[in-house]
Structure formats: C-alpha cells, structure tokens
Amino acid sequence: MAQATYDLKQLYYQMLRIRRIEEAIAARYAEQQMRCPTHLCIGEEAIAVGVCAHLTTNDKVFSNHRGHGHYLAKGGNLPRLLAELYGFAEGCCGGRGGSMHLTDLAAGFIASTPIVAGTVPLAAGYAWAEQMKKSGAAQGCASVARGRMPEATAAQGCASVAGGTAPRMEEVGRSRKPEPRMPEAANVVVIFFGDGCFEEGVMHETLNFATLKKLPLLFVCENNQYSVMTPLVERQPNRDIYKIAAAHGLQAMNGDGNRVDQVYALAQAAIANARAGLGPQFLELYTHRWPEHCGPNEDDKLGYRRPGELAAWKLRCPLLQARQGLLDSGLSHEAELADMETALVEELEQAFQWAQQGSRPSIDSMGRHLYA
C-alpha cells in the first residue's frame, strides 16, 4: 500500500464539523420544525471524511438514509441541507425529500435515498456510464445533470434570500477541503451503505455486475452492526462481509472505521486502484452509531445493545482518537482546536439563520416535476 500522506488536522476538522452539525440538528429537533425522519451519523464520521478526502467534484457519491455525513464530507451545501430538513423551497430538494433524500450535483453528491440498498445499483450504473463515456462507446453523450436547476434553488437565489449579513454560499456551504490533483485519472463513483445491505439481493446483483464490467466504483460498507435495533448476529451468519465481496471478484479490505487515518489510507489505495482501471474496490469499515436509529436521542436504555457496548464505542470515538493524535504528535494544540470550534459555532449559526428564513414551497408547486 502506498504511504498515506494526509493532513490529520483537516480530517479532524471535517469530522468535527459533521459532529457539530448533527448535534445542532439534534438540539433543534424537538422544536418540531424539522419534521422528517432524520438518521444522525454521530459516531460514524470518520468513514465519510476519510473516503471523501480523496474525491474531486468530478467523482460522484451515492448514499443512504444516514447520509448527512456523506453529503457534508463530499462538499454538500450546508444551508440547503438544513433548509431541506425544515421543508423549505430553498432546500436541496426544494422540500421534496427531507433528510433522507439529499442531493448537491455541483458537489458531485448525486443522491441519498432510504430504501436499503436502493442506491447501490444506481452507483454502479453511474460508474458504468462514466466508463462508457471514457471508452468512447457513448461519444457525444450529454454529461451529468441534464436536469434543470429549479428556480428556487439556484445558488445566487440563496445569497439574495440570505441578504447582506449572510455569508456567501461558497464560504458557508462548501467544506474547505483542498482537492487532490488527479487531472488525468478516471473519475470514480463511491457508494456508502450499511451492513444490512448484505441481506438484500440487489447488493449481490450489483457486486456481480460491477466486477463483470470492471467498474471504477468503490463500495464502502459502514458496518455498525445494527439494522435499526436488530443486531448483525440475528441477521447474518458469522462470516466477514468483505470476504463475500472478495468472492464476487472485488478487491476487498476491512478496517477500523473509527480511525480516520486508517480509513484514509485504505480509501487512498482503493480509490487509486479504481481510478487506474483495476475494477471495483470494496471496504468494510467497522463503526457504531451513538444515537437512536432515527431521531435526536440516545436510546441505550432500550437495551438492544450489549451492556457496555455503546460506552466502549464512545471510548473509541473517531474524533477523540484523531484529536489525541494531533496533540500527541504536536500537529496541533488546544488553542488551535478551540479556534476550530469557534469557527464552527459561527458557521452553524449563520447556516441555521439562513435556513430558518427559508420560504414555504407554494401549494401550487406540489404536483410539479412529476414528469421531466
């Protein structure tokens, strides 16, 4: 494996940003203004951040019901995410989707949807199209996003809605992640999904086709061991998920999904392989969700986890581990980390302020866009 060179501080900042955003959503959830099923990714931030750190906006990401982290790590627009949760026209889906349906085409985040494994074949199809375009099989083919930008969600519109005091969208919405320079390399598609997908037929159908066509595709399995409240042991036999992918002919690896440095290194190798045309890659990363399956609260009192399981995972918090690494290695210091927190408080305040000033989608618009 190539030696990973990375900026741990940057990775930490991205994880911290996702954590604080999720916490802020949770804190406001009880206000009953964000009325949509919301699946927070607190505890699982390292996977989204460690993988997306290698992607450019030309690389595409598909995700699932627990998609805030993927969206944000890919550079998805924060105020639009929040406006979507509030059901406003300025939301990334104009209020059509809520938390479980996110998109930001400019950032290369194509979509998240909540049918388990529903987006897995879509990611493969997207990668297949990219491959065909590259090979010349589909020359002259229109590029992404043939769809129109809806009136209410054009980026300029946002800035004007937000008014003079609001920060510019580029500053607020995009993560400040430097893009890797890979001008000649092929674009890759990344699909994030959970361990539950391995119980769905379409997962295996997609693995089969992805290998058959040697697609430039990275499968990222976030194995958090629970499907809602049902543990893995009640759903799957005792065998490794990544080995099933390997049996399908993919290059598959597993690792600690709570160590952002490890995720980063594994993803670096896998994405390089996918770009180089070596076919689909697979990562199984172990992690744990802290809050309840859906909603803002902790639910350890329900007793579906083993006693002490959540506490043990919290000791292995991805942020805590990265923070310790930064301090121990001298890459950062307490004051600098405190500045990060301050900057995030400010960003969040502005983002929520903008989102909460959103406009209601007109009732007339409800039937719009059924057909293109």
Next chain:
Amino acid sequence: MHDVAVMSYGEAIREALDDALAKYPEMILIGEGVPDPKNIFGTTQGLREKYGSERVLDMPLAENGMTGICIGAALAGMRPVLVHQRIDFALLSIDQLVNNAAKWHYMFNGQQQVSLVVRVIIGRGWGQGPQHSQSLQAMFAQVPGLRVVMPTTAGDAYQFMLDAIADNNPVLFIEHRWLHPIKGEVDKTRSSAELVGASLLRRGNDITLAAFSHMSIEALKAATVLARHGVEAEVLDMRCLTPLDVDSVVRSVAKTGRLLVADCAPEMASMGHQLLSALFQSHSQRLRQAPRLIAYPNHPVPTSHFVANHYYPGAEEIAAKVLDMLDRQPLKEAVMLELQNDLAKDLPDRSFTGPF
C-alpha cells in the same frame, strides 16, 4: 414527402431501435437475450453487429439490480432501453421502477431525470401459463411518474419507440407478442405523438369500442363483420395508459351513446375500470345504457390448451356483446358464422408453432 413502408410490428420495433441507436450515441440496448441468436423475437436482430457489444448487450439474470444500474446510467446521461421478454420478469424490478425511476425527477425537485425505456412483452396462448403470460399493465399504470404505453399498430410501435427513447422519463413500453407479426404502414416522417392520446382505428355511430393492445385487433375484426350487417362500431385504440385518454372516449360516446371496453387483462386488473369510472363520474348523461367490459377471467391462465382456449375472449365475444347491447340478437347467428374459424384461440396464426 412521406416515406411509408409496410412492415410487421416486430420489424417496426427493430427499425425504431436501429434508428434510435444511430441518432442517440448515449442509447444502450440491454436485456436477457438481446444479442442471442433469437434476439427477442427478431426485434434486436443485427443491432449488436451494427452498434457494438458495448451498446447492445446481454445482462446478468438480475432484473432489479440491472434496472437500478440502468437508472444510474440514465442519471449520468445515458438512454438505456432495458428489455424483458415477459412482463412477469419485470416484477422482480418493481422496487427500482417504483421507488427510484418513477419518483426520481419529482423527489429531487426536477434536478435529475431518468430517461429509461423498459420494454416488456405480454401475450397469450401456446401454454405460456400462469407465470409467462400475465397482463399487468394496469398495475404499472397505477404508479405516478411512470409512463405506460401499449401501441397496437406497426406505425405506432415505430413512433412510440422513438418517442419513448427521446423522452426524459421512465417509460414502460408494452408489446403484445401476438402483434409482432401483424403488418402495417410505418411512416417515418410522421410527427411525434408524444406518447399521449388514443387512436381512432375505425369510425362508426352505433357503439364505441375502446380497446387495449391486441384487443383492438379483435375489436376491429368484430367491427368489420358487424358493418356487413349494418352495425357501425367506432373503434378507439387506447394505446397510452398514462395518461389515459378519457376525452377521446367521451367524445365518441357523445356520438354513439354506448361503450364497450375490451381489454387483454383479467377483469379485476383492467384499465377499463379507470375509463368507466371517469365516464360515470363526469359524463354518465352521455350514456344511453350501462357500459360493459370484456376482459379475462379473474384467475391465472392455465397452461393446458384444452382449457386455456376458453380463457381468452376475442372478436366473437366482442361482436356478441355489441349485438346484445344494441338488442340486435337476431343478427348473432350470421355474424358468428362469419367470425368463426377453426384456428385455436391459443394460436396467433396458422404459421405459429410455438413457443414464444
């Protein structure tokens, strides 16, 4: 200048796929058997040789996964045409069709679109049995966001296939296997029908026959014989299911006062109910008598031709019902004599030796 050619329905489909592959570099044609030696009853013949194996290809036996993969390819700008030799196989892809394809443009607020055509074939007879000859068109037509068409003539087959491929929505393109050998005129210069509207196949003042897919052929047969006996039936081919062209039926019924719907589906799964419901809710005053529906029985079709022969209604049943509705029963004997033939009802024509 009209460029009219006579060709079979199946040839018209092949011709449209050929022309579309030439026109749209982003089109791909994929399905189980697409490039095999029998090439979907001849409808994909020669296309792999002409356009290459990257664009014209077979697929793994994974209907749901491959539907999702085609949706993903469409999101990236491709125009996939996915073929199922039986509509029964498309049931495996309901999740991707209903949850993703049908809703994508709506739920992402018009920012993304799914230009996907799913070709499915329905049919009847020759022992296709319970899982190889279902007529599930109404079920698909109940999903907002899907376009469902079932053209009947060769000319419509050509035009609708081109329109479906050009369309930026998911389109379910339903072909009745028995239509494939029927010849008709294909006018390549015809302007697009944009996948809407019924088609008037025959004018008449006595009764309106609104028929679906292959039943339109049966309705025409019945109408032709009835005309010799002084009964003029108007035949409307209900070639588009979403939206269903109720207006054309209302206009015709305003003239005839009578409606008989003929569908190639079990009665409980017939699009005819939607038509009758719309008519009753808004235009019942135009009806001189209660409309009727001819469809298949409400159970699966058995394989044995001894019984399956009695499962499918056709021109005889349509003509008999028309005469009942018009109270012209004395004509029945003569009309039936003319419609009768010794061809078994599980065969489309004498040359057919099965299976399909």
